[in-house]
Amino acid sequence: MSNNSISVADAAQNLSEKTGAIATEAQGWIANNGLNILIASAVGVVIALALLGIRALGCRMVGRVTPGTDPRWPILFARVIAKTSLFFIILVSAQLVAEHAETPPAILQAINFLFVIAATLQAAIWARELILGYIQHRAGADDGHGTLSSAMGIVRLLVTVALFAVAIVVILDNLGVNVTGLIAGLGIGGIAIGLAAQGIFSDLFAALSIIFDRPFRRGDMITFGTFTGRVEKIGLKSTRIRALNGELVVVSNTNLLNMQLQNFAPLQQRRALMTFGTTYQIAPDLIPQLGEELKAIVEKQPNATFDRCHAFQFGASSIDFELVFHVEGTEFTAFADVRQAVMVEMMRRFAELGVEFAYPTQVTFTAAPDGRMVMPYPHVKMLAEGECGNEGQDEVPRARASGNGHG
Structure with a gap:
């Protein structure tokens, strides 16, 4: 116990002696290099003001951005610049002019020590802001803070912890501390945490895949497995989908991305394939004529484009035809209206031509x-x-x- 007290007292005495020596050396330096110090201070102030002006410009650009909009690359860099700390600006100015003012070695060493700390922490802050801004940019204007708000919170925490852990290791290494054991401990701890939270990280990475790959977004109509529904919310662990019958289907992000998905949101047009049969009593000359009649019927409909119509087989009780046409637009209701109108006009025109639809008979x-x-x-x-x-x-x-x- 007494040995510890003596060690602490010795350390305090050594620190006091070093501080006194630095103060004495600083007084002598100021007395002998007043002009150089004034010039260096003026240059340092100019550099600091220039850096503050750049930071103010970045803050102004960020302030003009409407909240919730998709951040572009100039805005991302402006957000990074706006996160520059005053402590870093002061030390950058001091570091740039310290060597030109005949600074004593002890003071120069202290400035270098503080600059390493400030630069490392500032680099971590810039990297965090750039990574999070890029993720938000990839997520889009309405996905970054809306559908994936919980995922973004976890991502922000993980990125912050990882970057500042690296920054601390770099600072300790520059101070001459042996960080090999620390790095090994962090590696083992990371592996243990990864194994313990394997399911959570799996769903997290699946959420990040949704951010970057964008297989679907909130509001998209998708089909997966035997379910079809509209995406209501994309969370950290699961995605909530409102099925056609009205029930809410909750699917794990990992399981969802392992399925084959059909996304109807990018759909620009819908294809209609209609098969029908006529009786064998139809006149042979009417078979090729039906294609022209159906083309005229389809082209009368809004946003409908005729593709083809041919007889393709002799059925058990009918001559079978295929009619194919396309309807521009994404709404299924409009597509169903056009298809129904085509069917009604077919019945009317076939009645005028004396063509009968076949049905199974014996x-x-x-x-x-x-x-x-x-x-x-x-x-x-x-x-x-x-x-x-x-x-x-x-x-x-x-x-x-x-x-x-x-x-």
Whole structure:
């Protein structure tokens, strides 16, 4: 206990002696170099005023920005400059003029020591502001502080801790402290924290992926898995999506990005594929004519563009056609209105042309004992009457065969 007291007293005495020596040396330096000190001080004041003017310009540019807007690169650099501290400006001026004023070594060493601390901390502040501004720029005007406000808070904390930890290590290294053990301890601690919070960091990085890759934004209509809905909120760990039925679906960001997503927000036009069938009684010359008729019907609709219409197969009970057209716009309701209008006009025009839509049907044919088809032909009635007049005879055997057609 007494040894510790003696050590503290010795340290205090040594510090007092060093401080007195520096003060004595400073007095002698001021007395012998008054003119040089005045010139250096004037130059230092000019440099400080210039740096303060640059900082004021950055603050003015930042003040003109409307809150919530997307920060551009000039604004990002202005925000970085606006974060310049007065302590750093003073030490920059002192460092630039100290060597030209025949500064004593002890005072010069003190200025260098303070400048290293100020420059390192200022570099960390600038780097933090630049990184956070870039993330906000990538997130967009409404995503940086709205949909991802919680994620941005965690990112801000992590960036601040990481940068200032590096700054402290750099300062200690410049002061001659052995930082190898400290770096190793920080590395082991980081690994432990990473393993303990693996799920949280996984969702955090997924949120950052949403910021930078922008697979979707708030308000976009997306489809993932078997769900379709509109994105309401993108958080740090999960994304909330309002499904078409009205329920709120909460999905982990990691799981969401592992799925195949369909985003309907960038949709510029919608493609309509309509299949229909006509009866086999259609005149062959009408088959190619239907394409021209449907082209005229489609082009009458607003924002609709005809693509093609062809017969593509002989179906079981119909000749099948494909009609393809496009509707400009993103709203599904407008697309559905155009598609419905096309269907109504098709029904009207087909009725005028005498073209009938096919539907699944089945016709029964009846054969006579000798194998001749007798139904549904007109003379079957005579044959049936003749058979009914033969009383006492065995019933005529009939074989039935089924086929597909329109009847």
